[in-house]
Amino acid sequence: xxxxxxxxxxxxxxxxxxxxxxxxxxYNILQRRFNSTQPSYPGHVPLNCFEHAFMLAxxxxxxxTAPARHDMVAAVGDLTSGPVLPTLRDQMLASPEGRxxxxxxxxxxxxxxxxxxxxxxxxxTFGCTYLTWLERCNVTPDTREPTHYVDDPELAYVMQRYxxxxxxxxxxxxxxxxxxxxxxxxxxxxxxxxLPMAGFAAAFGHFRISSAKxxxxxxxxxxxxxxxxxxxxxxxxxxxxxxxxxxxxxxxxELGLWDAPETKWPKPRHAEAxxxxxVAA
Numbered sequence: 001x002x003x004x005x006x007x008x009x010x011x012x013x014x015x016x017x018x019x020x021x022x023x024x025x026x027y028n029i030l031q032r033r034f035n036s037t038q039p040s041y042p043g044h045v046p047l048n049c050f051e052h053a054f055m056l057a058x059x060x061x062x063x064x065t066a067p068a069r070h071d072m073v074a075a076v077g078d079l080t081s082g083p084v085l086p087t088l089r090d091q092m093l094a095s096p097e098g099r100x101x102x103x104x105x106x107x108x109x110x111x112x113x114x115x116x117x118x119x120x121x122x123x124x125t126f127g128c129t130y131l132t133w134l135e136r137c138n139v140t141p142d143t144r145e146p147t148h149y150v151d152d153p154e155l156a157y158v159m160q161r162y163x164x165x166x167x168x169x170x171x172x173x174x175x176x177x178x179x180x181x182x183x184x185x186x187x188x189x190x191x192x193x194x195l196p197m198a199g200f201a202a203a204f205g206h207f208r209i210s211s212a213k214x215x216x217x218x219x220x221x222x223x224x225x226x227x228x229x230x231x232x233x234x235x236x237x238x239x240x241x242x243x244x245x246x247x248x249x250x251x252x253x254e255l256g257l258w259d260a261p262e263t264k265w266p267k268p269r270h271a272e273a274x275x276x277x278x279v280a281a
Contacts (some may be wrong), residue, residue: 018028039222040151040153040259041153043147043148043276044150044153045148045149047149056076056079056080059076060076063075064204067208070145073201074144074145074147075145075149076147077197078149079219080195080197081150081155081196084164084193084194084196085152085155086155086157088162088195089154089155091236092158092237095237096237098237101239105239107240108144108164108165108240109141109142110142116132117244118130121244125245126240126243126244126245126249127243127245128165128245129177130168130171133166133170137176138177139167141164141172144160144163144164145163147163158236162195164187164237165238166185166214171227172248172255173185173250174259175263179213180263181263182219183202183217185223186202186227187221187226187229188225188228188229188230188260192229192230192235203265206218220261221260221261224260228260267281
């Protein structure tokens with residue numbers, strides 16, 4: 001089977017893939033059968049330009065029509081991040097904290113972060129505030145999709161680091177988990193990091209909200225997101241796990257951040273229901 005037909009089969013399979021099946025796994029099966037290209041890291045799915053185009057088209061369609069498909073949103077993030085990731089890596093290399101992150105490659109999930117320790121920290125420390133945010137929003141850091149479609153292992157980690165740091169941005173600017181807040185954070189991320197997926201989500205996601213919410217989004221949240229995101233330190237360079245004990249007000253001053261416009265926090269819901277709106281790009 002030619003690589004063209006392999007890519008076509010993969011794209012068609014992607015559109016039929018149920019939520020419980022990983023599209024990366026489905027594509028890996030096809031690739032192992034018809035392609036000898038070896039992955040560069042665990043979970044990596046090598047693509048040529050034709051396969052990349054087919055996967056991007058299929059994932060973009062699914063991300064637009066079924067935003068709850070976090071795996072599709074993440075796939076679009078992987079497939080569109082190529083031009084920006086080297087710049088983010090260079091920003092990390094220019095920063096002492098960023099260099100340490102690239103050297104140690106920490107991960108953010110409930111296995112690597114001691115939530116019990118965060119619960120012992122004083123009020124208004126970053127760690128305590130983050131834990132309170134997780135509990136208040138009924139979300140968990142374990143829902144982030146792994147990187148599959150970035151070829152370079154170091155750049156793949158940069159993408160993973162961005163993805164796993166997303167909750168910290170919500171916490172720092174005092175935004176909950178709902179569609180409007182996610183869009184505000186995406187505008188903020190695009191201004192701060194320049195990742196195309198953040199711009200993609202910001203540009204098309206607002207069609208999911210009411211006209212009244214859309215009007216407030218562009219009247220209040222977008223100006224804040226652009227101004228705050230563009231003037232703040234590049235957040236990809238921050239070693240968050242070494243900031244748990246830092247005072248939130250001090251941390252925000254250091255990074256050049258301030259709170260988003262006031263929003264109404266939703267009533268607590270089950271974690272699964274909350275995570276549906278938690279964009280995993």
